[in-house]
Amino acid sequence: MYRIGELAKACDINNDTLRFYEKNDLLSPSSRSESGYRLYTEKDKKTLQFILRAKNVGFTLAEIRELLSIEVNKADNACADVKELVDTKLSAVERKLAELTRFQTSLKRLSDACCGGEESAEHCTILEALESDTEKVRHEHSP
Template sequence: MYRIGELAKACHINNDTLRFYEKNGLLCPSSRTESGYRLYTEGDREILQFILRAKDVGFTLAEIKELLSIEINKADKACADVKILVDIKLNAVEKKLAELSRFHTSLKRLSDACCGSSISAEHCTILEALESDTDDVRHERHHKQGGK
């Protein structure tokens, strides 16, 4: 049996994280001592490690709850049930990566369009591009407009 601090230390997390998982219904202590200390079993440690691994690959608490419910009732579930959850998450990650790639491209274009000098920002190409209602970033440098 583990007390909360022992289990937290064994899994390289802090006590508050363990309490958070308990509060959110992901993990429950197997029992409590007469003085109210939480006690966890080796099975609880395995569940906590499952939670931490699922979190490490990007699953949310709600998704982890769903995975845990399948884990607990494996015999009544199909592998396809788990794959569906993973594929949904993978699709969301792919969409986020595409969005981040668009952000990167736009920010790179904005940065490349600006000379970054110490002259007034009155003709700053970045500000002008953000004020504009078009997607084009002017590729002129401030210093060309400032005559330097």
């Protein structure tokens, strides 16, 4: 059995993170000691490690909750259910990457157009582009 601090240390997180996962119904202590300390089992540790790995690959708390629900009821779910969750997340990441690439391209264009000198910003090409060509900048950033 682990107390909260022991489990947190074993998983390289802090106690508050563990409490946060409890508060969000991702994990709960298996029992409490006579003095009221939260007690966790080896199974709880494995669940916490699952949560941390899922978080590290980008799943949200709601998505992790759904994955845990499938994990607990594997027999009632298909591999396709899990794959669908991953594929949905992958599509969202790909959309975000495309958006970030558009941002990068636009920012690079703005940066390259500016001399970056010490003179007054009265004729700064970046500010001029944002003032006069707002529609083009907005268009470049929209999906």
